[in-house]
Every structure is written in structure tokens, then in C-alpha cells.
Amino acid sequence: MITACLRQLEKYTWCDLMDLEKGGRGAIERMVEAYGFTTRQALCDQLGVSKGTLANRYMRDSFPAEWVIQCALETGFSLQWLVTGTGTNRNDIESDIIDVPRKKIIAGKLFESNKYFFDKAILPNKYKKLFCLDEENTSYILDEAGESITDGKWIINIDGSFYLKDITRIPGNRILVSSKESNFECLLEEIKFLAKVVVVITKK
Numbered sequence: 726m727i728t729a730c731l732r733q734l735e736k737y738t739w740c741d742l743m744d745l746e747k748g749g750r751g752a753i754e755r756m757v758e759a760y761g762f763t764t765r766q767a768l769c770d771q772l773g774v775s776k777g778t779l780a781n782r783y784m785r786d787s788f789p790a791e792w793v794i795q796c797a798l799e800t801g802f803s804l805q806w807l808v809t810g811t812g813t814n815r816n817d818i819e820s821d822i823i824d825v826p827r828k829k830i831i832a833g834k835l836f837e838s839n840k841y842f843f844d845k846a847i848l849p850n851k852y853k854k855l856f857c858l859d860e861e862n863t864s865y866i867l868d869e870a871g872e873s874i875t876d877g878k879w880i881i882n883i884d885g886s887f888y889l890k891d892i893t894r895i896p897g898n899r900i901l902v903s904s905k906e907s908n909f910e911c912l913l914e915e916i917k918f919l920a921k922v923v924v925v926i927t928k929k
Contacts, residue, residue, distance in 0.1 A: 749787045750769060751810055753779065754786060756792065759802040759814070761824075769800075787918050801842045823848065825866060826856040833886030835919075849923050856920065862928045867920035874900075874918055882917035892918075 757768050767903045769779050772792055793902050801822050806814040823845050827838040841857050843866070848855065854869040858880065867880060878894045881902070893901040898913050 732789050740837070743821060747788060748808070749782045749785065749789055751787060752793055753783050753858060755802075755807050755810060755814075759796055759800045759807065762839065767839070771837075799842075825853075828856055828858050830858065830860075830880075830887050830889065833888070835880075835887045847924060852923065857921075858889065859925045864926040864928065865922045866924035866926070870918040870924050874913065878922040880919040887919065889922075903928045 733785045753765065757765060760768060760771055762768055762771070765779060765783070766776060769776050770778075772795065774792075781787075792851075793804070793807050796802065797807055799805055800851055801824075802814055803812060805812045822842050824840045824842050826840050829836045829838050838859075841864070848866065849868070852868040856867055856869075858867060865878070870879070874892070874894070876893050877891070878889065878891060880887055881892070888904070891903045894901070894913075895910065899916065900904070900913050900916065901910050902916065910914055
């Protein structure tokens, strides 16, 4: 794998100026920055490698070619910048790409994760603040709640816990809250609305 990645990197003329057997520390630090992480442990989790494996590469300054290529594909950051630290850190297509924070709901708690990159063409023209939520084989792009609560799928807060639920307005300023697990009715003001799903992406 490493040999194949090195061959791919060596197609770039700027690779003639560096020794691809070294430069591991700088590349790892730039990958942490590209993903928006604050710790190398978070990078381990993203790459699916152990803390010891990454620490070994870092201490030996061994260049992680396969990780760098994965990072470039997943973040949209320039391969040249990730490898050498020179040039612009984003590719020319970056003007058409937007990074969207990713979050997870675990046991009713909302946690920050990494981020996704999307073509602006698939996103709504107007939005307040987007973020992405993964649930099983589906990714939801959500926009933070505005003043108007309309029918759709929402992240809501019930007694301090977060849930992704379908919301339907019904007469009497009431709502129907539904999901695969349960359905119930309540007054609109009894629920806190965080964000509404605006794009659904199903993974096959």
C-alpha cells in the first residue's frame, strides 16, 4: 500500500524536491489541521489506526503516504500542502465546496464529530447554519431552526435529550411527534427545536 501511494505522489513534480521517506511529523500535524481536529487521537479514530501506530510514524518521522492521500480525498485539502506544507492548502475547486460540521446523537446527547465537504449545488440557496447528522445508512444535512416551525424531520430537545423526529403541525397549536419507535402529541411550546433536515443523503 505504501509503495503504491508513493508512486502516486511521485507523479507530482514538486515531489522531486523532497524525500518521501521523511516528513511524517509535519504531514501528521497538517492532517490534524485539515480535519479540524485538536488532538492526534481524533486523527487515529478518523484513519482507523491505533494510537501506537500513529505515534510510531510520528516519532520516526516516517512519511504516511496512504494517510495523506486519504486525508486529501476526504477533506478537499491540497495534496501538495499536506505533503510539503507549501502552496495553498485548498484546491482550486474549493470555491464550489463547503465544509459542513458533523454531529452525532449518542444516548440523547449531541456530540461534535469531524466535518463533511459538499458541493454547494446540492445545498439550499438560503440557510442559517448547516450541520450534518449521521444515522445508520443515512446522512442528514440540517439547518438551525428559525422562527417558523413547519412539517418535516427535526432534531428536537425533550427534557434535555436530543432526538431526530418527524414533526407534523395539527390544529390547536399542537404537534405530532413521530418516529419508528413511538408517536405522541403535545403543545408546540413543550418542545425545543434545534434544526430541520433540508437534505437527505442515503448511503448504499
